[in-house]
Amino acid sequence: MTAAQARPRRSVLYMPGANSKALEKAKSLAADAVILDLEDAVAPDAKSEARDAVVQAVKAGGYGKREVIIRVNSLTSPWGAADLEAAVHAGPDAILFPKISSADEVRTASEAMDALGAAPLMGLWAMIETPRAILEIAQIAAASTSTRLAGFVMGTNDLAKETRARQTADRAPFHFALAASVTAARLYHLAIIDGVYNDIANSEGFEAICWQGVEFGFDGKTLIHPSQIEICNRVFAPDAAEVAHARAVIAAFNDPANAGKGVLKVDGKMTELLHRDMAEQTVAIADAIAAMSSDGM
Known part of the structure; x- marks a missing residue:
């Protein structure tokens, strides 16, 4: 998303x-x-x-x-x-x-x-x-x-x-x-x-x-x-900490050094590909909320 x-x-x-x-x-x-x-x-x-x-x-x-x-x-x-x-x-x-x-x-x-x-x-x-x-x-x-x-x-x-x-x-x-x-x-x-x-x-x-x-x-x-x-x-709405963690998860899986890996440690937590998918949803909604707010609805 x-x-x-x-x-x-x-x-x-x-x-x-x-x-x-x-x-x-x-x-x-x-x-x-x-x-x-x-x-x-x-x-x-x-x-x-x-x-x-x-x-x-x-x-x-x-x-x-x-x-x-x-x-x-x-x-x-x-x-x-x-x-x-x-x-x-x-x-x-x-x-x-x-x-x-x-x-x-x-x-x-x-x-x-x-x-x-x-x-x-x-x-x-x-x-x-x-x-x-x-x-x-x-x-x-x-x-x-x-x-x-x-x-x-x-x-x-x-x-x-x-x-x-x-x-x-x-x-x-x-x-x-x-x-x-x-x-x-x-x-x-x-x-x-x-x-x-x-x-x-x-x-x-x-x-x-x-x-x-x-x-x-x-x-x-x-x-x-x-x-x-x-x-x-x-x-x-996802809070700031939730969005920050989601962005960190996405960045970790996008890092070329982690290519092909299905499980990573992000912010001290074991993180799987399903968590990346959830993180992408969180960031997409957060960005969409921000866009609505910046345009005055």
């Missing part, structure tokens, strides 16, 4: 599509990505208004290097078809589909994007928020080999509702779902973003759950309030 290929997704902020001021404010926030929401954040009687506002915002641009994603309503809902047509023509980086529960649903969504003339690089993202999705997560991820599927977003609130599991401080009831989803995503080289944290005022609890997300292997976390961005960006 090179810096050009890496795309930071530490903080992915939901913005309600019906709120034009929020859509504009998103252009000045330090989030790596924004999800302009036409689904849960919009009341039924405001769906059409929100759709128009989101399309106008995306076409107007101004989001800089932030990844722009539109979450549409389900294709089986009264608003889904109109949402998708409008979203495709607006031209975001990706379209997020709610409640994807099977590989067939991924294929249906991808084919619908194709039929509407979506640009080749426009991605399809899937909300993972149903019991069936968790049990079929490997098949869903495998659909990426023949569709536009590029990433997963965990819908932990909906998973809690559907499974009746309690959202405890350590999220123990969700460990299987979270780990299975990350494993499937990594197998098929998909991005994967952790679910939201509901207690906006609890910054200590939020930071702890961000660190848990890092430990699970998530790329970043979905957010429901701008106040969560700073903590999220800090936790999901």
Whole structure:
């Protein structure tokens, strides 16, 4: 992974599509990505208004290097078809589909994007928020080999509702779902973003759950309030010591004196080729974050 290929997704902020001021404010926030929401954040009687506002915002641009994603309503809902047509023509980086529960649903969504003339690089993202999705997560991820599927977003609130599991401080009831989803995503080289944290005022609890997300292997976390961005960006970014060690690992394996060696000692630690690969990912993300910051997002 090179810096050009890496795309930071530490903080992915939901913005309600019906709120034009929020859509504009998103252009000045330090989030790596924004999800302009036409689904849960919009009341039924405001769906059409929100759709128009989101399309106008995306076409107007101004989001800089932030990844722009539109979450549409389900294709089986009264608003889904109109949402998708409008979203495709607006031209975001990706379209997020709610409640994807099977590989067939991924294929249906991808084919619908194709039929509407979506640009080749426009991605399809899937909300993972149903019991069936968790049990079929490997098949869903495998659909990426023949569709536009590029990433997963965990819908932990909906998973809690559907499974009746309690959202405890350590999220123990969700460990299987979270780990299975990350494993499937990594197998098929998909991005994967952790679910939201509901207690906006609890910054200590939020930071702890961000660190848990890092430990699970998530790329970043979905957010429901701008106040969560700073903590999220800090936790999901490699720190200076980690980046320095990664650069040392890369340099050691690139040293002609070490040509052909599969194991080296770097900073006193036994280091294998797999550690070089991990180091390259770390440096690529760090460089991409630095590039975003230097350009003012």
